[in-house]
Amino acid sequence: MSTSFPAPLVDMGLSIEKMEKVAFILKTTAHPTRIAIVQLLAAQESQSVTEISDKLNVEQSLLSHHLAGMKLKGILSSTREGKNIYYSLKMREVIDVIQCLAGCTFL
Amino acid sequence: MSTSFPAPLVDMGLSIEKMEKVAFILKTTAHPTRIAIVQLLAAQESQSVTEISDKLNVEQSLLSHHLAGMKLKGILSSTREGKNIYYSLKMREVIDVIQCLAGCTFL
């Protein structure tokens, strides 16, 4: 997904590279289930896959795919503890991003 | 895309409906070209399609599709003035969303 705008884009400080990175993170967040995951982990740091799966009522495998993607993209981190694997927010900024929009009266 | 979580999701104030709306807006923003459009319009309210197309070096039709989508989803508004159509930001909150992530040192 390498977009190519004319080299020195003036606008507002954002380089092409940065725009791509921002888009990348936004895309990784832009999904109801993934937003719910962020919400959950914002409220309670570190929860196991089963906990999350139960609370969100999302099938194990599907959830695992979501979690893996978010981890891969740096939004989450995980650590094993016995049989369980606990996920937590690594890029806490996404909370603000969501809050920002969630605060919009018109939504 | 109607996701169905168990009815009363406690977490953090965000209803399922709101999560879907937030995801909807995020998805509409999550693309390098569209982020560039927001940047452009944040710096200078109201620009014609040709202006934007020139600055971003994006083909007319493709740009038009992007603009139409963003307008449809309430992020932009447009007004015709003679031969030109001027677009401007309607949902200015997206600026903050982008800035928020753009400010992340690690990106």
Added chain:
DNA sequence: TCGACATATGAAATTTTATTCATACATTTG
């Protein structure tokens, strides 16, 4: 009215993302 310019639109073709399903892997416990 015709031609040129600015923009939109719609239908393919492509690419990306999401979902499902079956199965594998790791850890604990009996």
Added chain:
DNA sequence: CAAATGTATGAATAAAATTTCATATGTCGA
């Protein structure tokens, strides 16, 4: 070690989003 539990993985499929291309529409000026 076998069974149970928790989680990951990969392939197949389904669904969305992006891009391209051809063409339509609106507006202006000669």
